Amino acid sequence: MGPAFEIEQQAAPMMILQTKGLTKRYGELTIVDRVDLNVTAGTRHAIIGANGAGKSSLFHLITGRLNPTSGNVLFNGEDITGRSAHKVVKCGLSRSFQITNIFVELTARENLRLAFQAAYAYTSIWSGLKIMRASAEKAQALIESLRLHSVADQIAGTLSYGDQRRLEIGLALAAEPKLLLLDEPMAGMSQSAANEMLALLRAIPRSITLLLIEHDLDMVLKLSDHITVLHRGQVLAEGGPAEIQNDSRVQEAYLGKPIAPENLSALHA
Numbered sequence: 001m002g003p004a005f006e007i008e009q010q011a012a013p014m015m016i017l018q019t020k021g022l023t024k025r026y027g028e029l030t031i032v033d034r035v036d037l038n039v040t041a042g043t044r045h046a047i048i049g050a051n052g053a054g055k056s057s058l059f060h061l062i063t064g065r066l067n068p069t070s071g072n073v074l075f076n077g078e079d080i081t082g083r084s085a086h087k088v089v090k091c092g093l094s095r096s097f098q099i100t101n102i103f104v105e106l107t108a109r110e111n112l113r114l115a116f117q118a119a120y121a122y123t124s125i126w127s128g129l130k131i132m133r134a135s136a137e138k139a140q141a142l143i144e145s146l147r148l149h150s151v152a153d154q155i156a157g158t159l160s161y162g163d164q165r166r167l168e169i170g171l172a173l174a175a176e177p178k179l180l181l182l183d184e185p186m187a188g189m190s191q192s193a194a195n196e197m198l199a200l201l202r203a204i205p206r207s208i209t210l211l212l213i214e215h216d217l218d219m220v221l222k223l224s225d226h227i228t229v230l231h232r233g234q235v236l237a238e239g240g241p242a243e244i245q246n247d248s249r250v251q252e253a254y255l256g257k258p259i260a261p262e263n264l265s266a267l268h269a
Contacts, residue, residue: 016041016179016209022061022071031057033233034071042206046220047213049230050253055213059181063095064088094177096168096185104157108148108167111156112139115174146170146200162193166200182212186219194219221245229253
């Protein structure tokens, strides 16, 4: 007889997002070149690369702001290639932008309440009242988790840059996404504000997958489970933080030449 028990095979990780041969050309110029990307559900996956590597264009292709020249985008196994940005959000994919994208004349609370209300369909005045009440409650919960309670009733345009960035991430979270794309969430921040943002991103539950572009490699290495490096529109390397940190191809792409292991801290400059 065989053993009294069998070692269970681990289930293959579920890919929440895949791109297959994703390409974008403008005439003779190729800005995204046959990119294969695999994002595992529940992970924190970073895309890094020098300016002009194609990172933001890749995000535009994934979120429906650009149509690819060729290739496919699959979300939860469903082909969403070419869908409009609005329809992509309805699938469960949300995004924050490199430049803050908030309603600057409304308060932080009103921004979040309206973002929640947008997800509902009004059928009567009574359903409208219920929606407004539910949206206000959800907005308050998000205000607490975003640590915006002290500025919740201030006009969004008067908030500090760091608070505006947190508010924008709140707007993306209000769509209750399965996958959240973040375009340089720490850009332009002081070190203390960047550390606060890192803590906020770490606190987002693993039921929401994070895919982010970020230039601050130190923060990327602290947050990410997996990293994809783009170079001139192509995938140069991918792997865990330790693999990427020690990859000579990545060092050369960033700094122009390989560097000694003892000088790897230069990658964080």
